[in-house]
Amino acid sequence: MGSGQSSMQVRLHKKPKMTQLELQREYQRNLSEQRLAVHLSARHALENNTAFAQPHDFTQIPGINGHAPSVIASTANNESFYQHRSTTIHSISGTSRTGCQNFRWIDGRRHHNMEEAVYVLPNDIDEMDRLHLQHYVVRHAFGGNTRAKFDAKIHKDVLDVGCGPGTWILEMSTEHTETNFTGIDISAVWPTEIRPRNCRFHVVNAIKGLPFEDNTFDFVYQRFMIMGYPAKDWPFIIQELVRVTKPGGIIELTEIPIVSNANGPELSKMMEILEQACHGKGLDTKVAKKLDGMLRKAGVEGVQACHASIPVGAWGAKVGQLMRENSAGIWSSLRGWIKELTSMNDAQYDAMIKRVFVEYETHKCYINCYCAWGVKPHPTEQHSTAPASPAPSSQLPTPPPPSQSTPPVGGDAGELLRHAAVI
Template sequence: MLSFFSRLKWVRKSKKTQSSKKKDEISKVSSRTSESTNSSSQPKIQTSSVYTNGRRFQAYKDCNYILPNDDTEIDRLHLEHWLMKNVLGRNFSVPIEPELDRGIKVLDAGCGGGTWVLEMANEYPNSDFTGIDVSVGWPTEIRPRNSDFVVGNIVSELPFEDNTFDFVYMRLVGMGVSNDEYPTVLYHIYRVLKPGGWVELVEVDGAQVYRGRRSSQFWNAVLQYLKMRGFKTGIVKDLYQKVEDAGFVNIDGMRVRIPLGTWGGKLGEVFEEDVLGAYRSLRPVIQPMLNFSDDDFQSLLDNLPAENNEVRQEMNWFSNWAQKPTPEQIRFR
């Protein structure tokens, strides 16, 4: 079996700031019907949102994503995209750049704000890029002509014909796809990939490497909340086996250990901004789990940077890729 974490690398880049947006929204529930912004042939999906302590969360009954889906969270996802691109050195790791230059069909499963799709569409104008997500967070008017977006729940289905895409990219769905649901998502990906097509999966091990007392306290509350929502931990721990069980071949990948805090230079500084942004996003659901007052929770956030530097906090990210076998490869397996 190939080594799943065959490479380890560090990259330090300059900091990019994230806009901070605060909304004073009263608690309410809203719902609407959405569809693909370009293709009326795609099935419609009934989506809904719930507002909690000024943050908007996904309330679609078959979606377990625990982070918000509002503009503030989209800003954080833009920052996170920039961070991962600079850490990994590019937007993908699968060996298909010549094919992208010539022109192929690509899907971003769980695309969030659509940043990856938009950048890739600009960089590879001969290829066609589609993003799918249960919430609309992408630009609906101004975007590259070779990009499209579809509203859909990747756990339920991928609303595309068999053997449609040459490359499927999926990043950071661990907070919305449970360990038990992951094989179903991989089944959908396998189905829509062409024989010989590639899938790339990027996930983070939120448990971190050297946790201090405060970060342990926060993460344990996250685990408790995930358990309440039916999640199991450890997607990254057995992802290789899940990919292999789904029928993929030529499985490979790399682990990237990223510093968290100013002790790690600009990279650690930006990553800390991203993680603290995620912690703030989770405040409406995690603060009650901790039974903290507003002041106590803010004190926890305020003291995390010093603790991160003290313990030299790090976090593991995993970029893993595999190939759907061709009929010839299946025949000789």
């Protein structure tokens, strides 16, 4: 890893005038080296509507029968890598953290080591790769990196809460070079060597409050924290997001529910186990559908909401295949937790997941991704009833919301994700 970083640094010095695309590819390679190229290929396949080969034999579906997901390579146990990274990571207070303080191992996967945090997914390389892939699919679903209108002339300071490996914030900071971007997460899993100069990261546990002054950011973005915040803490979190947003600034939230749609009997069993486990940790598995209401309750004006339906499985063409890869990564990440809850052994767990992947195809399973956004009012507008809403970045179709029993129709990638509807 060290020699690879050195060579990348040398190339940067030799090419001081790198294009944005070249810089983006450099820091993405720094995130997970060669394996991220597969994600980029998948992303280009989505954008260019070109072929993206995936296995159709159920016995070879990634993540079942003991196979590691084809994109999520089996490198999570590289402890020496994390020990090396820990010497380069610093929290917002400026104090360094050692590897033994930062993480613990569960069923061969690396996790954060903060007892007060409820987040159950790993924070290792495999999980970061899954998050990269999920980012590209969700970005395609909503037609861009934000649903609210992002204006670089106005939005000069941006906060990404729960940034993970930084895929969203790195893309945004590369595209909008005159805007300052700040990413925070409970685990330092972002690139430490190669990243845009207008991008910085801090280790922060948002449940304890955001370490920023009031009215600091013009745009505050948060997504995929449904398994990170207990239900009781969501109102406080939303208030914190509003507090650090400047009057007239935008808050945007995106979440995917724990439970998918059009599930078969085996998938329904697994979802029931997962829901009960989440409830046991105090999580709200349906918070994705409440985002707009929480924003309004926090005083946000002009709140808008939408959702996009994303197929899971080869039946959904390229998008469905990529979402199946994402699902393989999720089940791999949840393996240790679910085995502990159910007393399954490895063989039983693999057999169950194999049946789940078959049902993705036979039942045409899909998930809904929800997004809500709005504007923090100016002090004089706190008691005004007139909404002040930003225009959406790209107008989604506005038919009546589809029935939960009606999955999106498979087909071309450009059509698969046009089943979004304003709620």
